[in-house]
Amino acid sequence: MPSVDARRRDPKALWRGPQAMVGLAVAILALLLIADAFGGSRVRLGGLMLAMPALAAVFAGPRAVLVICGAMLPAYVTSLAENHRLNWMDAPIAISTAVVICVAAVGAAAVREKRARQLAQSRRVTVQTQQTLLRPLPSRLGPVELSSMYLAADAESTLGGDLYACAIVDGRPRVIVGDVQGKGLSTLEVVLFTLSAFRLAAWEGVALHDLPAFLDDAVRRELVLAGDMALQRGDFTQEPEMGLRMRESFVTAIVVEVGGEGGESDEVRLVNCGHPAPFLLHDGAARELPSSKPALPIGLLGLGTDAVHVDSHRMEPGDTLLLYTDGLAEARDGAGEFYPLAERVAQRAHHPPATLLDAIRTDLRRHARLDDDVAMVTVHRSAVRPAGSTKTL
Incomplete structure (x- = not known):
């Protein structure tokens, strides 16, 4: 991962890494929340927020996904309130679904990161073996x-x-x-x-x-x-x-x-x-x-x-x-x-x-x-x- 000094020297480095992924996810959540709040009763985009942890799990590590989940849950609850769904009939199912998605996304990111480490280790062993032979x-x-x-x-x-x-x-x-x-x-x-x-x-x-x-x-x-x-x-x-x-x-x-x-x-x-x-x-x-x-x-x-x-x-x-x-x-x-x-x-x-x-x-x-x-x-x-x-x- 590039150091802080390297990122200051290279502006493009700011758009790489988990920090950039978290920042992008938070920005998208904010846009969805604003659109949901001012779009009227016919525009309901809160459900799209549930896709953010799943998408993040494909590219980011478990810590970054956990941070995104922490930002998504309050935004999703706010969206439910804006759409008058924060009641005893809808709220338990909707919030439980969001929590399950977050847990699954963090777990998937952890498994993917573990396999990536194993693959990197395997490649290092392969390179060392080739250099030996x-x-x-x-x-x-x-x-x-x-x-x-x-x-x-x-x-x-x-x-x-x-x-x-x-x-x-x-x-x-x-x-x-x-x-x-x-x-x-x-x-x-x-x-x-x-x-x-x-x-x-x-x-x-x-x-x-x-x-x-x-x-x-x-x-x-x-x-x-x-x-x-x-x-x-x-x-x-x-x-x-x-x-x-x-x-x-x-x-x-x-x-x-x-x-x-x-x-x-x-x-x-x-x-x-x-x-x-x-x-x-x-x-x-x-x-x-x-x-x-x-x-x-x-x-x-x-x-x-x-x-x-x-x-x-x-x-x-x-x-x-x-x-x-x-x-x-x-x-x-x-x-x-x-x-x-x-x-x-x-x-x-x-x-x-x-x-x-x-x-x-x-x-x-x-x-x-x-x-x-x-x-x-x-x-x-x-x-x-x-x-x-x-x-x-």
């Missing part, structure tokens, strides 16, 4: 600059199945962007397993071409262990769900690794596991980098027999890679048309990395509604490589 990417990682953005399709939640992370492996920056199949809290488990395996692979120095198999084995192993723990707890309702997730869960992902030893060459290597192709922004133009031989998603690698293929491209200083999840390309407008991602990225290829994601978000919100979460990461090749780097992040 999706650690903020550093602005710089060796020779590259990073930016990230997460857009939730559900306005009531900021947590979904999209993921991203980064690490340094043998002096080379490595970035992963992925999307867990499915929705709901069960996807968070797979997100956690995938990110943990990615960071462990960086610590152990797993080569890029071996990384998908490493992630696949780690995620499957964790799901099996989670199912075994459910059985040991005697939670037989959870074990079938674990078995179902072990059979159906998969993660589309793309992993990029910039540079040679120490990240000093102009090479960027990519492994694509069923994920949308990234865009390379070079000299104000955008070019899609489809995989020449994409691998199966993580979790489904066991269904294939081919070795994982690593694509190599030239990434010069000043170039930017845009990585994203399929929620961006699959967003639709009111007519059902897909968001023209390639066209819009090409139009914004001249944007610096710091503003590129903001520009895409603004355009996306203007064009379409989100049916799926969106994660976006830019990897910008710096012209000058800073001294020093770390093993993992």
Whole structure:
């Protein structure tokens, strides 16, 4: 709630908050009372006063509603007297009705306020959980600059199945962007397993071409262990769900690794596991980098027999890679048309990395509604490589 000093500085703040609601209600009650008093026998507006507590309960807290009820009851009794209804036949029923409405309005406002607090607490927990799972990417990682953005399709939640992370492996920056199949809290488990395996692979120095198999084995192993723990707890309702997730869960992902030893060459290597192709922004133009031989998603690698293929491209200083999840390309407008991602990225290829994601978000919100979460990461090749780097992040 704005402070008194803030409200003095901002005149519009005077029209917000419970004080404004109470003042507006009292003003309306006064107008109804005046109209009822001077409108003659044909104008009887006192009954409209009973609507004030109910309307206030929708917008104000229980204390404000109680104050409005305290102002409404005397005004309503005065209206009854003006209309010659303050007698033993009409007054008990009318006043009892007003009191019941007031009690119900205060109770409804209290319940609504309690649920609003619970929702706010749930949102805070959700944000903290997301920040724990999706650690903020550093602005710089060796020779590259990073930016990230997460857009939730559900306005009531900021947590979904999209993921991203980064690490340094043998002096080379490595970035992963992925999307867990499915929705709901069960996807968070797979997100956690995938990110943990990615960071462990960086610590152990797993080569890029071996990384998908490493992630696949780690995620499957964790799901099996989670199912075994459910059985040991005697939670037989959870074990079938674990078995179902072990059979159906998969993660589309793309992993990029910039540079040679120490990240000093102009090479960027990519492994694509069923994920949308990234865009390379070079000299104000955008070019899609489809995989020449994409691998199966993580979790489904066991269904294939081919070795994982690593694509190599030239990434010069000043170039930017845009990585994203399929929620961006699959967003639709009111007519059902897909968001023209390639066209819009090409139009914004001249944007610096710091503003590129903001520009895409603004355009996306203007064009379409989100049916799926969106994660976006830019990897910008710096012209000058800073001294020093770390093993993992």
